[in-house]
Amino acid sequence: AFELARREGRKKVTAVHKANIMKLTDGLFLECARAVAADYPDILFEDMLVDAMCMKLVQAPENYDVLVLPNLYGDIVSDLAAGLVGGLGVAPGANIGDGIAVFEPVHGSAPKYAGMDRVNPLATILSGVIMLRHLGEFAAAERVMRGVTAVLEEGKTVTYDLGGTASTSEMTDAIIAKMG
Incomplete structure (x- = not known):
């Protein structure tokens, strides 16, 4: 810590x-x-x-x-x-120990939603950002955050829990497109 x-x-x-x-x-x-x-x-x-x-x-x-x-x-x-901060769909998680770290969404794997293409991808993506920072890949983390921030500020391509209608893959694609 x-x-x-x-x-x-x-x-x-x-x-x-x-x-x-x-x-x-x-x-x-x-x-x-x-x-x-x-x-x-x-x-x-x-x-x-x-x-x-x-x-x-x-x-x-x-x-x-x-x-x-x-x-x-x-x-x-x-x-x-x-x-x-908006619910489990946006909450990243990290369990960091001496020499070992695990990064995952706070909500876990949510198997009941598997294959439905409707869950918010942010918790997983933001867990990846934390992992990138942990690994010292600050430029990559910033690039991903640029995409996330742009999509959230725009508000057009977000999932149902954020007031939109986008699928998981649509929101993810929008984030990737905004990463530059």
Whole structure:
């Protein structure tokens, strides 16, 4: 989380936990987060209980940069955050560890929509952007973002969840065309 914050120019990392109740597991998580934070004096560190984080994230999402959470809380809070930005269809995801990273839409594979050509491709495309940045391919990430931004600003070729009628492939093709 701290390396990501540093690389992305973020100012703060918040460790989210329930150490007041889950004393052993979340207590260890918090202890480790504090130990790692000590190695990054240039990054502000705070910790917060998961229930308080849910409320505060809804009230003032702009107060948070990078959140680090155990898997269960991360799954819940990422869905809450997705609701703040337009839903699961636009929410990218990244699970980044030491030397290993997985990039995927927050909504997962959505197998019930397989082959229907109607889901919003943004969560998958934006997960790819995060991956490109993680790999240091900043120019490629920016090129993809140029296409995404242009299509969203234009508003003509978007899927149903964004108020349009475009299919998955139509929206994807529009993004590719706008990448330049």
